[in-house]
Amino acid sequence: MDNRPLVIFAALFVTTQAVSIASPPFSSCDTKAYPPDPKDAVPVYTVNLDLPPKERWVELVSAKKVEIAGLIDDVKNLTLTLLGEKLFNFIINNLDKVAASLPHPYDEEVVGIASAADMLVAEITLYNIFYEAFTFCTSIIMQDPDGNLYHGRNLDFGLFMGWDPKKHVWRVAELLKPLVVQLKWQKGGKTVYESINYAGYVGILTAVKQGKFTFSFDERFKANGGFVGILEWILFNDHNQKWVSFLTREVMENAESYDEAKSLLSKTRLLAPVYFILGGAKPKEGSIITRWRDEFRTVDLWSKESDSGSWYLVETNYDQWTSPPFFDDRRTPAVHCLNAGGQKNASLELIYNVLSTRPILNKLTTYTSLMDVNHGMEAWLRSCGDPCWPW
Template sequence: MRPTLSTLTVFTLSCAFCLAGASTLRNPFLGCEENAFPPNKSNAVPQYTISLDLVPEDRWTQLITDKKEQMVALVGHVRNLTRMVLGDRVFQIVIDHLEELSSTLPSPYREEMVGISQVSGLPVSEVTLYNIFYEVFTFCTSIIVQDSTGRLYHGRNLDFGLFLGWNPKEHTWQVAELLKPMVVQLEWRRGGELLYQSVSYAGYVGVLTAVKKDKFTFSLDERFSLDGGFMGLLEWVLLKDHKQKWIAFITREVMEQADSYEAAKYTLSHTRLLAPVYFILGGAQRGQGSIITRWRDNFRVDDLGSKVSGSSSWFLVETNYDLWNSPPFYDDRRSPAVRCLNEAGQGNASLSLLYNVLSTRPVMNKLTTYTSLMQVNEGHLEAWLRFCDDPCWPW
């Protein structure tokens, strides 16, 4: 999913903020947010339809036509950052490998990226880079709660852009701000019927957050591992190992093909992956909530009621760290979320509680691009852009 950041690296970068005197960026837990819900309607994200009846090259035409200017600006920024970090020579080698990589991606995703390239005017290699970056630099928080009647609610923050350009004047991450105009809510249809809904970024062909009515809800969070996505990427390109699944593509397949919570759970647990990840899955019946911790070849499932931190009889909380270990001091979003859920109690389990918890600093932070809420029985999905005013953690 991302190049592994060692504890020392993150600690050093954290201290850099401290030494720079950025006191306004360093606020402790200030208490649970109780009045964030309902969100401001002006921050609701726009909705589009993706028709799977169209040929893959044409599925994203309207969306990319509307978002072309923003997509070109974002990809240009990412390209410049990558070139600056790697240097011109190494950057060109990466781009050349992306040309090769894009030609080996499975259908229909390869053809969809070609269509996005044609509409946006960006080379296919850069459209591929754009998609890969979501699997490399994503932080997240996902929460499932169950009320006393067994009704399940699923919410998530998607945080993106860590170390990808800090604006010291505005106290914002540049990539996170460029991404916000790209957030869209999608209806995926086939034969005129609604298959599922998702929230994503325009031009990203995978699924990060989604609901399939009366079946299951889904989100994914990044997982750090020495056996990270770069290892799988190298195996894909150099060893031609194309049997492993890309995260973005397996999530699409699950949303389009799985017809039950158990079927989705099995596929997400047993499929060999290109990169480690956390899959957060909620069902339509009492007790159907799980965090699937994935290595590339192995898995562990923690269900509602598991005896691990971040789990209780009525909620699950996943950020970006294994539930059986304590989160690191420099990025503990789990503890505030758990504390706020416990203070509220199961009697208040609802979409409004989820939104308030996801609005609590540092669960919400400068990296947070959107918050989404889902309810499986109603097929409910909503998403809003987020703006974390100071005092607010950088991440």
């Protein structure tokens, strides 16, 4: 596996002393974080899919326009620093072209969001493609002794994106938190599925289709990652590849079973490598689909390659058949805490407590979501007081 991007980031981190904070080693599992504080619950909005695409996001984006503008200004400045002026300007100067080439209805939705936010289409496009390359996550699927499945995830975002040495936080992660919302996607007045989104982001990162399947995706770091796909989209008009979060939205809207969702997530050509974490409605329906851009490999809940070979799966941002790097090992404490909890205690409570254990919970964590395929989902904003791991 190619860990060069993370190694470079880690070296930069240490060399520049960008983060002046003590990061304690893993010591114990959090067993008392659940239930979450109700004041941290994210607000709920509706996306009416019966409306024209340009009108679907007006209510939500109008309510969050100030926060969206503040985030995008920061993202532009930090992206310039990360990519360098030449590559940054090339991408920025082609964002209108990217927006026009997005598949329907996303092209029109982006235009509608830009209008509601009083921003440029290019800026909203940057906001919507940024997640193809910069997310860190932890996802867990577990099964209790009665065969009930539970799914949870932390979404971490903003590594090396504006460290505040006084407040000990990542600036982009903090700017994202006010934008976290729970969406009910409706047709004909009925909810088709639910998701946890950042306001104005039209793709799907975390979702549940009640009675059918639950879903999350985690970034997979490879040399031919998201930026390569974006450049191919721009330079070679290679539009036969799918934007990851657009594919996942199509799966949520159209797939009617765990098996159908698994097939679509496994076989569709992608713009970026990724891990799809999929849970079903029946016992043993749990899988991590490790995607190259054109190929896939699946680790199922009961396969020999799974972390436990039995009742749970854990995915961070590294292949199941390799060891995570020493500077970002969230898998080992997650596995330890799940084993300590035991299958007899498998529940949303156990998942939340594990996801609240440091460094699984860290300075990048924007939200924790819990999903029960039969009852829906909830999410809460997260913070990690010092001493806390920066990632």
